[in-house]
Amino acid sequence: MCARSSLFLLIALLVMMLNGCTSLPKNPDRVQSTAISDTDDTELGKAVSQLSEGKGSMSGFSPLGDGLDAFAARALLAGLAEKSIDVQYYIWHDDDVGDLLSVALIGAAERGVRVRVLIDDIGLGASDEGLITVDTHPNIEIRLFNPRINRAWRAVESVFSFARINRRMHNKSFTVDNQATIVGGRNVGNEYYDADPNVNFKDFDVLALGPVAQEVTASFDKYWNSDLAIPVAEIIEPSSKSIVDVVKTVVDQQDKLRNSPYVQAVKNSRFVEHINNRSLPLFWGEAHVLYDEPEKAAGNVEKKESHLLAKMSEFIDQPKKELIIVSPYFIPGKDGVKDIASLVSNGISVKILTNSLSATDVGAVHAGYAKYRIPLLQAKAELYEAKADPDFEDARKKKKKSGYGGSSRSSLHSKVYVFDRSKVFVGSMNLDPRSTEINTELGILFENEEFAKLIGDFWDKEVKKYAYQLKLHVEDVPDDWEQQRTSLIWLEHLNNEIVTYRVDPKTGFWRRFGVGFLGILPIENQL
Structure with missing residues (x-):
């Protein structure tokens, strides 16, 4: 009994100590400061002025x-x-x-x-x-x-x-x-x-x-x-x-x-x-900086109008032809799947690239995403998963040019969204609950068709080289001709052939088992 009482006392003291030492300082010695705005006379300011001559607000x-x-x-x-x-x-x-x-x-x-x-x-x-x-x-x-x-x-x-x-x-x-x-x-x-x-x-x-x-x-x-x-x-x-x-x-x-x-x-x-x-390629257009207000990190989640996604809707109407989503951590949720299905039913092509299980660095996020793959494909979205394999040819060329080689494994980390090949959002925001509801994010929305088309054309030519294409596989259930079983297959487009996988490519049993177990835990709203 004495040992147990001592343990409770120790825990109580620890909690009291932490409660007293974990709140942020109420009146820190923090001096307010803002941007230094008179920088037009700097070398960088002069260069930007020269480059932007005649470009107006672009x-x-x-x-x-x-x-x-x-x-x-x-x-x-x-x-x-x-x-x-x-x-x-x-x-x-x-x-x-x-x-x-x-x-x-x-x-x-x-x-x-x-x-x-x-x-x-x-x-x-x-x-x-x-x-x-x-x-x-x-x-x-x-x-x-x-x-x-x-x-x-x-x-x-x-x-x-x-x-x-x-x-x-x-x-x-x-x-x-x-x-x-x-x-x-x-x-x-x-x-x-x-x-x-x-x-x-x-x-x-x-x-x-x-x-x-x-x-x-x-x-x-x-x-x-x-x-x-x-x-x-x-x-x-x-x-x-x-x-x-x-x-x-x-x-x-x-x-x-x-x-x-x-x-x-x-x-x-x-x-x-x-x-x-002096040949740096520059695209010119109207640009909008979109970000969550810092108060979001203080827990003020009720002010949805101050969130990045709400601000983005002020500048972007519903796509009319195409939406390209590149998000390494992608958990659309049931409502997101419904929104994508609605877009596709209205004749809008929705193309999604995220990490494969072999490429992701956060297994829990992949577990949250995996359950939505079949519903997304049933909604007729195009779904691709980035490979973890290095591009040996690109690495060889880089080493030949610079003397420095590439890495042995890659993981997608880009966050890019292209709307009708006319507007592009580049920033820190994933399409998952953590980005949209918990963390703060920042990005820039560019209005430039040439730049948007460049990304779209790269997608058309290269996505199957760097990613697996997911498809639905429907087969009859043995002994029950009225029932069918729907599963996933992964297509790897190589030079002269297409390789088909029935499980997550380049992964072992225990990796798949562990992520599958994480998928049944009620943690999606934290991912």
């Missing part, structure tokens, strides 16, 4: 489908920065790419550039000591979005404060001098930029210039000044290291990484080649 954008190009664009923008860099990410890994971008940001701060970094605490890979030390730089401020306050008991706090911790900032943007921004699906980590030999997330960003950059900065300001954005100095103890030590380390790291195979590959990327040749 913005220019260039697709970043290749990981090396995506990293090169960020590195070059950071190098051009003269007045400000605003960075907002869900994940920032402490790896080669994370180090290289940190080096670029500190280098900009050393030149006098104001650097604001807003990172979701759940996806933070860097150590608290590293964060607080870099934050002491007079030109750098780092804030954590909706952080765990008890840094020594973060995992425990995530359980006891689940209702708050469960809501995350999934937004991703990289904006320089209020003139140019990069928005899309990429976080900061090796796997997003062709720097991980084991896995490569096939992702998609856009580099956008002009008025759209100011809209992205305006959204950043809302998050930066929200009650959920806490300065790291408020929750992390001061470090014994000095910023002088950090700058010295940065210089040493720069020298070390400058001649690495990855950096050499970036220097040989198509983006750098286009910049050097």
Whole structure:
């Protein structure tokens, strides 16, 4: 009895301690700041002004489908920065790419550039000591979005404060001098930029210039000044290291990484080649930055009009001919299946690409999606699942051109939606309950038929090369001629043949069994 009483007392004390240390600071020492708007006289501002001459309110954008190009664009923008860099990410890994971008940001701060970094605490890979030390730089401020306050008991706090911790900032943007921004699906980590030999997330960003950059900065300001954005100095103890030590380390790291195979590959990327040749492809059109208000992460879910999907409906009518959905995590739910069925019944082609079981990095999400595959096909939607197999031919060509090879496995991570091949949405939003109801998201809706047609044409020519096509297989039930059984088959379109699979391709029994078990759990609204 004594031991049991002691255990209850210990648990009670732990709960009391956590309750006292897990609420966000009510009046943090947070200085409000907004965009530096007078940047037309910067080199980047002058270049954007020249490029946008005669374009009116339109913005220019260039697709970043290749990981090396995506990293090169960020590195070059950071190098051009003269007045400000605003960075907002869900994940920032402490790896080669994370180090290289940190080096670029500190280098900009050393030149006098104001650097604001807003990172979701759940996806933070860097150590608290590293964060607080870099934050002491007079030109750098780092804030954590909706952080765990008890840094020594973060995992425990995530359980006891689940209702708050469960809501995350999934937004991703990289904006320089209020003139140019990069928005899309990429976080900061090796796997997003062709720097991980084991896995490569096939992702998609856009580099956008002009008025759209100011809209992205305006959204950043809302998050930066929200009650959920806490300065790291408020929750992390001061470090014994000095910023002088950090700058010295940065210089040493720069020298070390400058001649690495990855950096050499970036220097040989198509983006750098286009910049050097002044031939970067730019599409011009009206652009709308769409995002969830930061209050969504505070649990204010009743204000649906402030959610990204509601805002998108202001600019997009129901498609008239075609809807292309590229979402790595795709859980339409019963209502979503009904909406897709309604579109198809009205003569609208609905084409969907998501991850296969062998390619997904989140088995639970695939479990939530799998139950809707047959209903989607019965509704006459076209359904494809991305392969995990590497494109050896593309990897061989990349290695021959840059000296840097590809990854051994790929996973779809792009979030792209194309409406009637006239409008394109690129951003961080998946079509699943977590994106639509729980997390906050950010993206840009572009109105440009040439760009939309480019993506549509790529789909027509390449989707069967990179993805399995799903079909229904209907067969009679033995001993009951009035009954039929409906199942799935996967078609792999190879050069000279079509290979048919009766179960999820390139997966083992236990993988399928585990995901099947997850599928019966009542967790869909959290996926």
